[in-house]
Amino acid sequence: MKLAPIIDPSVRKPSPKPVRVDLRKVFMVGTSLWAIGLVICMILLALGFDVGRGQTMCAAGTVIGVLMLVWEHFDRWDYRRLGE
Numbered sequence: 001m002k003l004a005p006i007i008d009p010s011v012r013k014p015s016p017k018p019v020r021v022d023l024r025k026v027f028m029v030g031t032s033l034w035a036i037g038l039v040i041c042m043i044l045l046a047l048g049f050d051v052g053r054g055q056t057m058c059a060a061g062t063v064i065g066v067l068m069l070v071w072e073h074f075d076r077w078d079y080r081r082l083g084e
Helices: 023-046 052-083
Strands: none
Touching: 023 052
């Protein structure tokens, strides 16, 4: 019968610090794509196509994207303030 080796957690290497990334670019690109989709849905709606669900989804994506940009602004503000 084989036993598993005993691992001492204090011997483990320390974990690396998390990398700080700029999420503004990601949120801006995503929000822009949702806004473009919303404009396209509005054009299609004006042409008589039934795009109510798509329009709602694109509007929700745009609103969520703007909210995420606001969150990122305050998160970054807190991060800078704590770094001082």
